[in-house]
Amino acid sequence: MKWPSWRFIRVWQRNRDVFLKLWPSEVTGFVVEPLVLLLAMGFGLGAYVGMVNGQEYIEFVAPGIIASYAMFSASFECTYGSYLRMSYQRTFDAIIATPVNVEDVITGEIFWGATRSMLTGTVILIVATAFGLAESSWALLIPLLAFLQGLMFSSIALTFTAIIPSIHSFNHYFSLFISPMFFFSGVFFPLDSFPDIVQRLSWIAPLTSAVKLIRACFNGEFHPDIWLALGLIALITLVFFVASLVLMRRKLIV
Amino acid sequence: MAVISISNVVKKYKDFVALNGVNLEIKQGECLGLLGPNGAGKTTLIRMITGSSPLTEGEVSVGGMDIKTSERQIKALIGIVPQLDNLDPDLNVIGNLLTFSRYFNIPHKEAKKRSTEVLQLVGLENRPKSNLGELSGGMKRRLMIARGLINRPRILILDEPTVGLDPQAKHLVWHKLRELRNSGVTLVLCTQVMEEAAELADRVAIMDKGSIICLAPPAELVVQNVGRTVWEIEPEDGHREPIIKALEQRRVEFDEGPGKITTYHVNDADAFKGLAIATGKLKQRPATLEDVFLKLTGRALIE
Ligand SMILES: Nc1ncnc2c1ncn2[C@@H]1O[C@H](COP(=O)(O)OP(=O)(O)O)[C@@H](O)[C@H]1O
Ligand SMILES: [Mg+2]
Numbered sequence: 001m002k003w004p005s006w007r008f009i010r011v012w013q014r015n016r017d018v019f020l021k022l023w024p025s026e027v028t029g030f031v032v033e034p035l036v037l038l039l040a041m042g043f044g045l046g047a048y049v050g051m052v053n054g055q056e057y058i059e060f061v062a063p064g065i066i067a068s069y070a071m072f073s074a075s076f077e078c079t080y081g082s083y084l085r086m087s088y089q090r091t092f093d094a095i096i097a098t099p100v101n102v103e104d105v106i107t108g109e110i111f112w113g114a115t116r117s118m119l120t121g122t123v124i125l126i127v128a129t130a131f132g133l134a135e136s137s138w139a140l141l142i143p144l145l146a147f148l149q150g151l152m153f154s155s156i157a158l159t160f161t162a163i164i165p166s167i168h169s170f171n172h173y174f175s176l177f178i179s180p181m182f183f184f185s186g187v188f189f190p191l192d193s194f195p196d197i198v199q200r201l202s203w204i205a206p207l208t209s210a211v212k213l214i215r216a217c218f219n220g221e222f223h224p225d226i227w228l229a230l231g232l233i234a235l236i237t238l239v240f241f242v243a244s245l246v247l248m249r250r251k252l253i254v
Numbered sequence: 255m256a257v258i259s260i261s262n263v264v265k266k267y268k269d270f271v272a273l274n275g276v277n278l279e280i281k282q283g284e285c286l287g288l289l290g291p292n293g294a295g296k297t298t299l300i301r302m303i304t305g306s307s308p309l310t311e312g313e314v315s316v317g318g319m320d321i322k323t324s325e326r327q328i329k330a331l332i333g334i335v336p337q338l339d340n341l342d343p344d345l346n347v348i349g350n351l352l353t354f355s356r357y358f359n360i361p362h363k364e365a366k367k368r369s370t371e372v373l374q375l376v377g378l379e380n381r382p383k384s385n386l387g388e389l390s391g392g393m394k395r396r397l398m399i400a401r402g403l404i405n406r407p408r409i410l411i412l413d414e415p416t417v418g419l420d421p422q423a424k425h426l427v428w429h430k431l432r433e434l435r436n437s438g439v440t441l442v443l444c445t446q447v448m449e450e451a452a453e454l455a456d457r458v459a460i461m462d463k464g465s466i467i468c469l470a471p472p473a474e475l476v477v478q479n480v481g482r483t484v485w486e487i488e489p490e491d492g493h494r495e496p497i498i499k500a501l502e503q504r505r506v507e508f509d510e511g512p513g514k515i516t517t518y519h520v521n522d523a524d525a526f527k528g529l530a531i532a533t534g535k536l537k538q539r540p541a542t543l544e545d546v547f548l549k550l551t552g553r554a555l556i557e
Contacts, residue, residue, distance in 0.1 A: 090340035098357035
């Protein structure tokens with residue numbers, strides 16, 4: 001396999017320029033929707049649920065929503081977004097005819113997906129802080145964590161994008177992988193309320209680790225398993241990053 | 255001196271042989287026309303030169319560098335105008351050029367200067383802020399050419415650059431290409447338009463089924479393969495067979511096309527004396543590259 005070079009920045013810059021032009025049309029999905037969810041769940045459901053793990057429900061659910069919408073951002077960007085650029089717009093073909101290679105393109109896409117995660121996470125964090133929900137100054141690390149988990153979800157998404165036969169296959173990706181994680185990774189309820197088997201499956205779901213880390217920084221309460229979560233994210237990212245590079249070269253350079 | 259040298263190149267897609275041992279030397283500063291019917295392997299050959307597709311066998315070197323080891327350096331030297339539109343629809347005209355400049359690591363200030371320059375060259379200097387949706391097919395083609403020139407390439411490769419253009423736009427593109435060639439840029443021009451090759455190419459290579467079947471300056475190709483003039487016979491019902499038999503006996507070289515018999519290397523009408531050809535059904539005209547093409551690649555429709 002070939003490794004990427006610094007030229008991946010060029011692809012990141014291209015996506016940034018397009019985003020700066022088109023962002024108003026994307027604001028609803030990644031800003032309005034999570035904030036509505038935060039308020040509805042936090043204040044609406046929170047009134048019934050009362051305290052969770054010794055804190056207000058809205059304080060419990062806020063970091064979960066940051067992590068899940070960071071996941072959604074990277075996932076949409078590197079599935080539908082990347083696929084459109086690759087197959088319909090042939091943008092990847094145009095770029096790899098220049099000194100920028102396939103590996104640079106894929107790495108640029110992954111870093112851009114992670115940037116989207118960070119932007120989304122940061123916006124929700126700022127609003128949550130304005131409501132007085134974030135208590136710890138460790139919360140300043142959350143944008144960085146959102147970026148890291150964005151690298152992970154972008155790599156997974158691009159690996160999938162490299163192997164699917166058509167754009168319709170993304171339905172499966174979202175309904176069988178992304179959505180279940182949204183509900184079974186400790187975003188809305190603590191994991192220990194689930195049956196044993198679900199808890200075990202949930203433990204390896206990539207979103208679970210992201211939620212653990214972001215919640216720890218949000219509340220300033222650290223359990224030793226955050227190191228495990230960090231290690232798991234690093235491992236999953238590495239595996240899928242390499243897989244996406246190899247599979248994309250195989251797909252694009254025939 | 256050869257600026258691109260292709261030797262014994264074989265390309266297989268799984269079991270399908272798309273290039274079957276191609277040898278070709280492209281000289282510094284020339285315009286090489288690459289002709290061939292659909293599926294002949296023109297685009298595949300270009301993809302070998304630009305590193306967009308790995309060789310199955312053989313060697314390609316560009317500017318003295320091996321494509322297998324110096325892909326990036328080679329791509330920096332070449333400009334490409336691909337067959338299919340792959341302009342960036344998320345960016346406007348100038349955005350396409352500035353973004354493309356970045357892929358070549360051209361500093362922003364220089365990129366702005368060059369963008370203005372190449373837009374002027376292709377006659378789009380009034381449209382820098384246009385979105386791609388507002389451009390006609392011809393304008394998009396010209397923008398693709400402008401984009402292909404942004405790195406000041408020593409070699410410009412064009413894959414059917416005038417497909418779908420109206421005659422005005424086509425002639426404008428040809429004019430620009432001629433200027434480029436005169437300024438010393440090496441051109442590789444893939445086309446199915448014979449007139450285009452005849453107008454622009456110093457040498458023409460005709461490809462068929464993955465091989466180059468002939469290579470010479472266009473005028474020479476015509477004289478060698480079909481002579482200076484061709485005669486076309488339109489036989490009436492029932493006369494076709496006897497005419498063909500007679501031509502075979504008289505050792506006249508000919509091809510059967512739809513409704514017509516075309517003869518080659520015949521200088522005067524004596525060759526057809528005594529044949530049952532109705533008046534007005536025998537016509538003489540100057541031979542063209544198209545006759546060579548049809549003779550060598552077959553007059554039947556290729557699917
Ligand atoms: N990626 C591919 N996979 C399989 N076959 C291909 C691929 N690209 C081209 N071919 C086949 O190779 C042959 C040559 O194609 P191409 O080089 O595009 O021809 P041309 O440009 O002369 O029309 C065609 O038969 C085409 O179907
Ligand atoms: Mg072609």
